[in-house]
Amino acid sequence: MRKILTYLIILFLIPGVVYAQNYKQADSKVASYGFDFSVDYYPLNPGSGFGSHGLAYSSTARSINFSAGIRSDIRLFTRFSLGSGLYLSVKDSEMKYYILYSSSLPEWEAEGLKMRYLFIPVTAKYYVTNNKHKIFSQAGVGLNLLVNEVHTNHDVDLLNQRLLTYHIGTGLTFNPVSRIEMDVGIAFERLLTDFEKSTFSEMNTFKLNFYIKPLR
Numbered sequence: 001m002r003k004i005l006t007y008l009i010i011l012f013l014i015p016g017v018v019y020a021q022n023y024k025q026a027d028s029k030v031a032s033y034g035f036d037f038s039v040d041y042y043p044l045n046p047g048s049g050f051g052s053h054g055l056a057y058s059s060t061a062r063s064i065n066f067s068a069g070i071r072s073d074i075r076l077f078t079r080f081s082l083g084s085g086l087y088l089s090v091k092d093s094e095m096k097y098y099i100l101y102s103s104s105l106p107e108w109e110a111e112g113l114k115m116r117y118l119f120i121p122v123t124a125k126y127y128v129t130n131n132k133h134k135i136f137s138q139a140g141v142g143l144n145l146l147v148n149e150v151h152t153n154h155d156v157d158l159l160n161q162r163l164l165t166y167h168i169g170t171g172l173t174f175n176p177v178s179r180i181e182m183d184v185g186i187a188f189e190r191l192l193t194d195f196e197k198s199t200f201s202e203m204n205t206f207k208l209n210f211y212i213k214p215l216r
Contacts, residue, residue: 034213063093112152183211
């Protein structure tokens with residue numbers, strides 16, 4: 001499944017690259033910088049199974065969090081750009097679990113999980129329209145580095161330190177005021193690597209994104 005989705009991303013990017021070649025290069029390739037913020041919704045599905053940590057999670061946790069950071073873009077062509085940045089990504093959730101290997105019947109308990117990641121994406125953006133209000137599509141990959149992991153009930157080491165993700169999305173670029181450019185978009189992000197060390201978990205993220213940058 002992941003291989004199929006990876007191929008779809010490549011196919012998604014090919015039209016943008018081909019069309020970009022047919023347009024004149026951007027007048028200036030100077031990088032632009034801005035502030036990026038997103039509201040992130042993710043249903044965390046830990047699945048079920050016997051983890052080495054002695055806990056089995058089998059309920060889906062849903063949580064709304066955020067990511068924020070600095071982003072840089074370079075316009076390679078009039079309709080094609082590449083961007084990257086450095087973000088702090090907050091992912092807090094609460095899930096239910098039961099303890100394994102117990103002689104009595106398992107009792108459900110709540111487990112709070114607080115996660116902090118440094119997120120470094122690389123994103124290709126293609127502008128479908130290039131007028132005052134620009135519609136764009138985008139796709140890319142990202143590296144998530146775990147910097148903090150806190151559990152409310154158990155001191156266990158569950159999470160992988162590095163996660164690879166891919167993302168696809170679309171949005172609108174416009175000027176809310178003079179000399180300010182803003183992107184508003186939606187995106188879907190999916191893991192390419194395992195979220196936890198010993199269970200088969202999934203974490204798909206839906207993002208509502210806001211990006212503001214000053215114009216020179």
